[in-house]
Amino acid sequence: MKIAVTGATGVLGQEAVEALVSAGHEVTGVTRRERGIPVVEGRGARAVVADVFDADSLTQAFEGHDVVVNTLAHVPIGMAAMRPLAWREDDKLHTDASVAISSAAAAMGVQRLIQESTVFMYPDNGSEWIGEDEPLSVRNQAFRPRVREMRSAVDFATGGRSSVILRLGQLFGRDPQTTHTLKATRSGDPILLGKPENYITLLHHRDAGRAFVAALGARSGFYNVGGEPITRGRWAKDLGTEAESKKSAKFYPEITQAVVGTRLEVQRRSLRVSSVRFMSETGWRPLIGPSTPGWSRM
Numbered sequence: 001m002k003i004a005v006t007g008a009t010g011v012l013g014q015e016a017v018e019a020l021v022s023a024g025h026e027v028t029g030v031t032r033r034e035r036g037i038p039v040v041e042g043r044g045a046r047a048v049v050a051d052v053f054d055a056d057s058l059t060q061a062f063e064g065h066d067v068v069v070n071t072l073a074h075v076p077i078g079m080a081a082m083r084p085l086a087w088r089e090d091d092k093l094h095t096d097a098s099v100a101i102s103s104a105a106a107a108m109g110v111q112r113l114i115q116e117s118t119v120f121m122y123p124d125n126g127s128e129w130i131g132e133d134e135p136l137s138v139r140n141q142a143f144r145p146r147v148r149e150m151r152s153a154v155d156f157a158t159g160g161r162s163s164v165i166l167r168l169g170q171l172f173g174r175d176p177q178t179t180h181t182l183k184a185t186r187s188g189d190p191i192l193l194g195k196p197e198n199y200i201t202l203l204h205h206r207d208a209g210r211a212f213v214a215a216l217g218a219r220s221g222f223y224n225v226g227g228e229p230i231t232r233g234r235w236a237k238d239l240g241t242e243a244e245s246k247k248s249a250k251f252y253p254e255i256t257q258a259v260v261g262t263r264l265e266v267q268r269r270s271l272r273v274s275s276v277r278f279m280s281e282t283g284w285r286p287l288i289g290p291s292t293p294g295w296s297r298m
């Protein structure tokens with residue numbers, strides 16, 4: 001198949017490109033700047049420079065493609081996420097760019113859209129499992145961009161087209177956010193939110209890349225994609241082991257956690273998310289877990 005990937009130079013996009021190329025597809029990676037070209041080509045795809053906010057630019061990039069995979073995001077790292085303007089770029093990508101991408105894909109006769117989304121829209125559900133039919137907890141306006149993005153992906157699936165929305169677990173691996181977390185673990189600084197008994201659903205980048213390939217064969221709909229959920233206390237231990245630190249990663253004191261704001265509040269939620277629907281639909285399985293030795297170098 002001919003597949004265009006937006007956000008192709010990002011953490012998720014690079015994994016998606018490489019996995020799609022390995023699966024035998026003809027892949028075009030979209031980047032907004034010339035310096036993104038070698039990054040895309042290094043993963044085995046053709047690169048195209050386009051502006052993801054401009055419909056004309058996108059229609060040229062998508063011409064002749066069967067599928068568009070949108071992995072765009074710009075998540076601020078660590079406590080920088082508390083700054084009021086830190087999410088401005090990410091918000092714009094999930095509203096203006098995602099809407100432009102689905103419209104341009106529809107206009108160019110693309111048959112399938114695979115849209116990255118997140119499990120962080122689910123409510124805290126304690127130790128209960130969360131499936132795709134769980135109502136989302138997105139009343140706060142901070143979630144508006146993600147809801148808008150989801151709607152435009154759903155709207156794409158008309159007139160014989162299909163869209164697959166992947167609610168990805170918290171990414172971990174060799175990426176800026178996890179590297180920051182491992183650094184804090186080594187220095188003994190607090191880094192985790194929530195409580196040790198709360199659940200977290202993690203997804204290694206490599207497994208995320210393979211999930212975009214698996215999604216090519218899924219019926220239209222929403223799918224959770226993550227590994228076996230673990231407690232945050234267990235994650236703290238796994239981080240300690242991977243950081244080769246004698247101690248587990250530390251939690252922020254409750255008083256600090258109380259003031260993190262809406263964007264980081266999602267990190268406090270207990271999210272025991274089931275990916276059974278995606279696994280039975282596609283045969284995808286996570287291969288790298290937080291207790292797999294060396295996961296931060298894979």
Ligand SMILES: NC(=O)c1ccc[n+]([C@@H]2O[C@H](COP(=O)([O-])OP(=O)(O)OC[C@H]3O[C@@H](n4cnc5c(N)ncnc54)[C@H](OP(=O)(O)O)[C@@H]3O)[C@@H](O)[C@H]2O)c1
Nearest residue numbers: 007008009010011031032036073074075170171175176177
């Ligand atoms: N579910 C999750 O837990 C989750 C989800 C996403 C990200 N993250 C984490 O967040 C951290 C940052 O990753 P990220 O994916 O947000 O950022 P990233 O890896 O820097 O990737 C951003 C991608 O979006 C494009 N981009 C960024 N800003 C843009 C803009 N204003 N206009 C157009 N394109 C833009 C970039 O493309 P060009 O510059 O080439 O155009 C790049 O391909 C990582 O540690 C990652 O693991 C976690």
